[in-house]
Amino acid sequence: MEETRNSITDIWGERTPYKGDWPVRVDQRTLEEPDHWVQSACVLCSAGCGLDIGVKNGRIVGVRGRAVDAVNHGRLGPKGLHGWVANNSPDRLKTPLIRRNGKLTAASWDEAMDVIVKKSKEIIEKHTGLGIGFYTSGQLFIEDYYTLGVIGKAGIGTPHMDGNTRLCTATSAAALKVSFGSDGQPGSYTDLDTTDVIMHVGHNIASQQTVLWMRILDRLAGPNPPKLIVIDPRATYTAEKATVHLAPRVGTNIPVMNGLLNLIIQSGRTDNGYIEAHTVGFEELKAIVSKWPPERVEAISGVPADKLRAAAEILASTNTLVSTVLQGVYQSMQATAAAVQVNNVHLIRGLIGRPGCGIYQMNGQPTAQNTRETGADGDMPAFRNWDNREHIQQLADLWNVDIDTIPHWAPPTHAMQLFRYAEQGSIKLLWISATNPAVSMPDLARIRKILQKEDLLVIVQDCFMNETAALADVVLPAAIWGEKTGTFTCVDRTVHISHKAVEPPGEARADLDIFIEYARRMDFRDKDGAPLIKWNSPEEAFEAWKACTKGRPCDYTGMSYAKLSEGSGIQWPCNEQYPNGTPHLYCDGVFNTSFENAETFGYDLDTGAAITAEAYKAINPNGKAFIKGADYIPPAEEPNDDYPLWLTTGRVVYHFHTRTKTGRAKALQEAAPDAYVQISEADAARYGIAEGDMVEVVSRRGKVLEPARIGGIIPGHVFIPFHYGYWDDPGRSRAANELTITEWDPVSKQPQFKYAAVKISKAGEGVLHKIGTALGIVNDQPQKVEG
Ligand SMILES: Nc1nc2c(c(=O)[nH]1)N[C@H]1C(S)=C(S)[C@@H](COP(=O)(O)OP(=O)(O)OC[C@H]3O[C@@H](n4cnc5c(=O)[nH]c(N)nc54)[C@H](O)[C@@H]3O)O[C@H]1N2
Ligand SMILES: Nc1nc2c(c(=O)[nH]1)N[C@H]1C(S)=C(S)[C@@H](COP(=O)(O)OP(=O)(O)OC[C@H]3O[C@@H](n4cnc5c(=O)[nH]c(N)nc54)[C@H](O)[C@@H]3O)O[C@H]1N2
Numbered sequence: 001m002e003e004t005r006n007s008i009t010d011i012w013g014e015r016t017p018y019k020g021d022w023p024v025r026v027d028q029r030t031l032e033e034p035d036h037w038v039q040s041a042c043v044l045c046s047a048g049c050g051l052d053i054g055v056k057n058g059r060i061v062g063v064r065g066r067a068v069d070a071v072n073h074g075r076l077g078p079k080g081l082h083g084w085v086a087n088n089s090p091d092r093l094k095t096p097l098i099r100r101n102g103k104l105t106a107a108s109w110d111e112a113m114d115v116i117v118k119k120s121k122e123i124i125e126k127h128t129g130l131g132i133g134f135y136t137s138g139q140l141f142i143e144d145y146y147t148l149g150v151i152g153k154a155g156i157g158t159p160h161m162d163g164n165t166r167l168c169t170a171t172s173a174a175a176l177k178v179s180f181g182s183d184g185q186p187g188s189y190t191d192l193d194t195t196d197v198i199m200h201v202g203h204n205i206a207s208q209q210t211v212l213w214m215r216i217l218d219r220l221a222g223p224n225p226p227k228l229i230v231i232d233p234r235a236t237y238t239a240e241k242a243t244v245h246l247a248p249r250v251g252t253n254i255p256v257m258n259g260l261l262n263l264i265i266q267s268g269r270t271d272n273g274y275i276e277a278h279t280v281g282f283e284e285l286k287a288i289v290s291k292w293p294p295e296r297v298e299a300i301s302g303v304p305a306d307k308l309r310a311a312a313e314i315l316a317s318t319n320t321l322v323s324t325v326l327q328g329v330y331q332s333m334q335a336t337a338a339a340v341q342v343n344n345v346h347l348i349r350g351l352i353g354r355p356g357c358g359i360y361q362m363n364g365q366p367t368a369q370n371t372r373e374t375g376a377d378g379d380m381p382a383f384r385n386w387d388n389r390e391h392i393q394q395l396a397d398l399w400n401v402d403i404d405t406i407p408h409w410a411p412p413t414h415a416m417q418l419f420r421y422a423e424q425g426s427i428k429l430l431w432i433s434a435t436n437p438a439v440s441m442p443d444l445a446r447i448r449k450i451l452q453k454e455d456l457l458v459i460v461q462d463c464f465m466n467e468t469a470a471l472a473d474v475v476l477p478a479a480i481w482g483e484k485t486g487t488f489t490c491v492d493r494t495v496h497i498s499h500k501a502v503e504p505p506g507e508a509r510a511d512l513d514i515f516i517e518y519a520r521r522m523d524f525r526d527k528d529g530a531p532l533i534k535w536n537s538p539e540e541a542f543e544a545w546k547a548c549t550k551g552r553p554c555d556y557t558g559m560s561y562a563k564l565s566e567g568s569g570i571q572w573p574c575n576e577q578y579p580n581g582t583p584h585l586y587c588d589g590v591f592n593t594s595f596e597n598a599e600t601f602g603y604d605l606d607t608g609a610a611i612t613a614e615a616y617k618a619i620n621p622n623g624k625a626f627i628k629g630a631d632y633i634p635p636a637e638e639p640n641d642d643y644p645l646w647l648t649t650g651r652v653v654y655h656f657h658t659r660t661k662t663g664r665a666k667a668l669q670e671a672a673p674d675a676y677v678q679i680s681e682a683d684a685a686r687y688g689i690a691e692g693d694m695v696e697v698v699s700r701r702g703k704v705l706e707p708a709r710i711g712g713i714i715p716g717h718v719f720i721p722f723h724y725g726y727w728d729d730p731g732r733s734r735a736a737n738e739l740t741i742t743e744w745d746p747v748s749k750q751p752q753f754k755y756a757a758v759k760i761s762k763a764g765e766g767v768l769h770k771i772g773t774a775l776g777i778v779n780d781q782p783q784k785v786e787g
């Protein structure tokens with residue numbers, strides 16, 4: 001065994017202070033000496049760390065960071081070093097399963113595909129393709145998504161396709177589109193190496209992108225450390241290092257951001273030349289934020305006025321800024337509106353389109369960017385605009401189908417609506433791939449009921465018997481990372497290739513092969529009678545995708561499997577003009593907002609009402625960025641006498657989502673074996689709860705029982721990590737989403753996991769307490785938090 005550090009107790013490893021460049025540090029964990037290494041990248045978060053898979057006798061025996069990789073310079077975090085163990089887990093799904101007489105029983109691929117194809121054809125004949133829905137992931141590869149997207153749009157002709165990216169980064173896409181005209185992060189991770197100020201809004205980067213945090217820690221340990229602003233109601237590892245930590249009440253990002261914008265504008269240090277030359281809408285913004293003096297912000301958000309002033313002073317005076325935004329914004333109140341205010345900080349100070357200035361409307365999942373790019377979610381491939389007929393015609397030409405085959409009369413159906421249609425019965429077949437909605441969707445009692453409906457055929461394509469598969473009618477065993485080849489793109493547009501290292505277990509098949517097989521059996525054809533899907537291998541699929549991106553902002557035409565395999569990460573656009581990729585977008589101050597180019601014609605931030613093509617033509621921003629303001633709207637559910645506390649939910653460093661992988665990696669599972677409810681010292685005293693006591697948490701929708709963990713959160717708030725469902729049988733109700741609400745952001749349609757009203761009561765002394773403190777490990781939130 002070779003382990004360069006114990007990443008459970010030493011999450012980020014030794015400091016290698018930045019000097020001129022970010023030094024290389026190769027992290028490795030191998031259980032046996034590999035007989036060879038295979039190039040890949042980590043798929044356990046959006047950071048996109050390059051790694052090599054160690055293989056011995058046809059099995060994965062470990063991983064090692066790639067020293068040459070653009071993203072991580074060799075480093076890996078705890079999930080990257082341990083998560084691969086799940087590939088070898090004995091309980092991988094190895095054969096298809098079909099529900100017969102109420103029980104899932106083993107079946108052949110022929111039998112399983114027959115059931116799916118027969119039902120699909122029947123539905124299309126009786127009800128059209130609108131009876132079929134797909135709910136996919138942010139964890140497959142470009143090749144898988146693109147193929148699925150073409151099947152849905154040009155084969156079946158259904159608008160009902162979305163990804164779990166709706167729960168994850170729909171707001172990232174929406175905020176980028178609203179401000180800059182299209183998806184795509186403007187900056188580059190290298191900005192972290194030189195910037196003077198870093199701001200994290202609703203983003204616990206220390207736990208959630210551990211390797212990006214190592215890059216920041218190395219700046220903090222080096223010369224000219226950057227100042228850090230952290231906006232989070234909890235005292236996270238990230239907040240621990242903050243120069244200024246603003247801890248607002250949940251759901252008050254708009255008041256806080258408006259307060260900051262107001263102070264920046266009042267300080268007179270806006271970049272008026274930039275605003276004039278490259279933006280529209282500044283005066284409206286100014287009018288809205290002028291209503292948010294620090295004292296009013298304090299009254300609504302609880303953030304002390306002097307702290308807000310301190311943060312604003314940093315933002316107003318810096319010449320470089322990297323901002324990151326994530327779920328504390330995206331899954332909360334007025335998600336897109338609040339995320340856009342972060343873009344506005346950059347625009348009004350001209351801090352965009354050059355080194356040291358980056359906005360990360362962060363992704364979470366490793367391949368969420370690609371679900372959005374390929375149109376396997378509620379988008380059109382390669383950032384095309386569903387409302388621009390010219391864009392749809394380009395797709396029709398590319399796929400050689402009639403334009404009206406491709407649904408474009410309205411925006412594609414979002415995930416929350418997909419489940420609603422299934423609930424109402426108009427969707428009769430729901431094909432779920434690489435996501436576990438029975439744990440990750442809000443209001444689980446409702447989701448379980450939908451998945452169990454008699455008149456809904458549920459197909460689950462996964463590598464494990466997760467909570468959703470357990471409710472399915474057909475289960476398809478999937479090959480996963482390490483067992484299939486494909487490409488994916490991390491937050492800063494860096495594309496990696498992940499090569500197949502080992503064979504999948506049993507009869508498990510690559511997702512791409514499953515989708516292609518379905519297309520073949522459904523006999524989808526183009527206008528000339530040729531097969532619609534004209535590719536059979538990952539590389540051919542990638543070539544087809546490249547053709548789709550030609551001339552679009554996310555241009556991949558300069559990449560190839562060979563080129564991706566020679567180096568270690570290329571940033572799109574990569575084409576004839578930029579053969580080695582592009583670190584920064586919008587360097588010339590020209591954004592993708594022209595009528596011809598825009599991915600969206602925009603929305604009203606309060607209501608989500610779409611702006612029509614005609615109205616957009618009239619505004620004609622013509623390459624200028626949009627500065628859009630938004631005023632505060634109170635949340636859908638607020639605490640009252642019956643439910644007096646705010647619930648918020650999120651993550652811990654050791655687990656990924658519903659733990660299908662990390663829960664099977666012994667070291668990670670032992671470090672964080674169970675859910676918990678985090679409450680403040682004040683609330684603990686008020687309810688007579690001690691550390692480790694069992695606490696019942698009840699919302700209007702359900703209840704859970706969790707051991708208490710005290711401290712690190714503002715009074716009146718409780719936090720529960722959402723990782724813990726039921727596949728490893730806890731013997732009690734514990735999934736955070738039993739409690740959450742069915743509400744979503746009007747613009748991005750992202751569900752609001754980050755607030756709900758709950759009540760708590762002590763249910764027993766600490767006997768069931770088995771969280772990681774026993775190991776001397778404090779998951780995520782050790783500190784006291786100030787007002
Ligand atoms: N260890 C680990 N890493 C991961 C993942 C994982 O499951 N585990 N998942 C990946 C994925 S898919 C994602 S999307 C990302 C998510 O990464 P993050 O967004 O960093 O994770 P969360 O814990 O969901 O939420 C972040 C913070 O939002 C805060 N918050 C809650 N309400 C509010 C609010 O109203 N305002 C503000 N400002 N903050 C609020 C919470 O206290 C929490 O600390 O992580 C990625 N990385
Ligand atoms: N309360 C609350 N709920 C949340 C969140 C929150 O912060 N709070 N966060 C939301 C966010 S940001 C996210 S991203 C979602 C995540 O929620 P999910 O997507 O439901 O979570 P995962 O556990 O990652 O599910 C992925 C599934 O894909 C399978 N899988 C992995 N690789 C492959 C593959 O290559 N092929 C196939 N076919 N299957 C594969 C895994 O076994 C697993 O079952 O949860 C959301 N839900």
Ligand code: SF4
Nearest residue numbers: 042045049077080211
């Ligand atoms: S930071 Fe993300 S991509 Fe990098 S090793 Fe950790 S989980 Fe993997």
Ligand SMILES: [Mo]
Nearest residue numbers: 167168364365
């Ligand atoms: Mo996510």
